[in-house]
Amino acid sequence: MAEILGVDRHGRAIAARAAILDLNGTIVLDERLLAGVVSDVLATVGVVVSTAEYFASFAGLSDEPLFRRALGGAGLSAADGREALARRREAGPPRRRLVSIALDDPEPVLWGGERFFRDGECVGYTTSGAYGHAVGAAVVLGYLSLGGEPVTADAVAAGRYTVNVAGADVPAHVSLRSLFDPDRRRVLV
DSSP states (O other): OOEEEEEOOTTTTTEOOEEOOTTTSEEEEEEHHHHHHHHHHTTTTOOOOOHHHHHHTTOOOOOOHHHHHHHHTTOOOHHHHHHHHHHHHOOOSSEEEEEEEEEESSHHHOSSEEEEEEETTTEEEEEEEEEEETTEEEEEEEEEEEEBBBOOOHHHHHHOOEEEEEEEEEEEEEEOOOOTTOOOOTTTT
């Protein structure tokens, strides 16, 4: 049975009839997560996009047409987006980042909504997950916050992580990059 994700601009249901293999090597349905990421990025330039609006106007578009359409609809240009991105980069590393997480134990399954910990302190919640056959373990995405400190590659690498799976803390590793094909060698053939 297809899962209803939202409605398009004509009021027709947008349904998922298939799953795809994503860059984390999992079979997932993560369009809702992408809607949140797009909303977060556009908010940095003052453009508000609801989940319903994302599905009605932007679902299925690749990055460049999506952002051109969203910025143009708000009376902004790509140059405005570049300027906002430059200001964001000048402000330093973000205080919250989307990370890839893989369990060290291949047995447990992650679904999303699990708490994850760095050195025993809860630092975030997972958003979506599945078993990553290419990785050989359960993988999940989640937003990592380090108590207001910048989330840099060094800060991420410095911690020891666990994910709470059904009440048990399972060791995991966290990455700012994709767990499967992080250098995109298989994708950009």
